[in-house]
Amino acid sequence: MVEVYDPYFVQKTNDVGIIGLSSLQKMTAAMRMLAYGVATDSVDDYLRIGESTAIERLKHFVKAMVAMFSERRRFWMNRSLFLHILSIVEAYDSYFVQKTNDVGIIGLSSLQKMTATMRMLTYGVAADSVDDYLRIGESTAIERLKHFVKAVVAMFSERYLRSPNNDDISRLLAIGSNRGFPGMLGSIDSMHWKWKNCPTARKGRAPLVNYLINRNDYIMGYYLADGIYLQWATFVKTVSSSQGNKEIYFAKAQESAMTDVERASGVLQARFAIVKGSARFWKRK
Incomplete structure (x- = not known):
């Protein structure tokens, strides 16, 4: 496995055809220093490896072990x-x-x-x-x-x-309810559907759910959105130019919840940096 992780341990042949140290020799030198605590120059007589080379191989070996076997x-x-x-x-x-x-x-x-x-x-x-x-x-x-x-x-x-199943939807609704938004399924900005200019394909479309707000029953979930989206029942947007304590409180709560959802989505995307340049495999058919 060390050979696979670090090609430094692979046996090589130089330009004049002389075969270098084998991976077994390199690892044996590192293990002698680790297991027996021998000095780096002591492996010279045993394995024909100089002091500076032995130190270098020991560093490569330790890095490979940490990389391959850490939890x-x-x-x-x-x-x-x-x-x-x-x-x-x-x-x-x-x-x-x-x-x-x-x-x-x-x-x-x-x-x-x-x-x-x-x-x-x-x-x-x-x-x-x-x-x-x-x-x-x-x-x-x-x-x-x-x-x-x-x-x-x-x-x-x-x-x-x-697509989300009933268990997924129930979990999302519970999270939204805990944040003060019963019926919320997420943030529209983190969904990344294939749209052009605006999400006309999603007009009036959201999973059917049941929740209660101010003693009124609702049967359609919704997504948090900012001001650029249209006034649709499936979008709950912030209040621009908020006036009064209720509107100010709602705007802060909506923007905070939407930011948290988008931040979580951003963390997941950051783990796969290729999404930033996914068009590199795009081809005109």
Whole structure:
């Protein structure tokens, strides 16, 4: 796993054909210093590794251990979740299974392929940036990203990429009610539906719910919105130029609740930096 995480441990051959230290030698030197507390220059006689090189390898090894085995790690997820997604994607699409070509050369592992994909999704890095890190070219990285996205949509859409069900709506209504807005389903600015100019497709459309305000029964939920949206029953907007204590209090409460919803949505989007440049794969058909 250290080899996969850090190519520094991969055995290399220099320009004149001399084979360098093996990954086993590099890791053995690091483990001797960690386990036995020996001095860095003591591994020279045993493994033919100089003091400065031993220190460098020890630093790389420790960084790799922290990165690979800490409970909450890279890509905004813990290791167990990362491996769970990897196993499902690998089972769905054989493209991610490690293969051996006709001359016996072992190809990239499924861990390398998914790591390259997750770096592009979470950090928003360019496709060619994973070449130095994982030895994956630009076109190959893009191809793997497309395979990964298709696999995730196919395997997880039924549970996570769906419209809210009754349990979801009940949970959202409870949250809205606790904030002083019974019947609230969220903020319209954080929904990101495919609209053009204004959401005419949502006019008068919202999940049917039951709630009580000032002894009046209502059967349609609503979304918080700012002043740019039209006057529709499904939008509850702030009061501009508030006058009187009631209007001032309502405006503050509405804007506070809407900001909290949008902030939560923003945190989720920030975990996947690629959404800031999602048009990079756009093509004219």
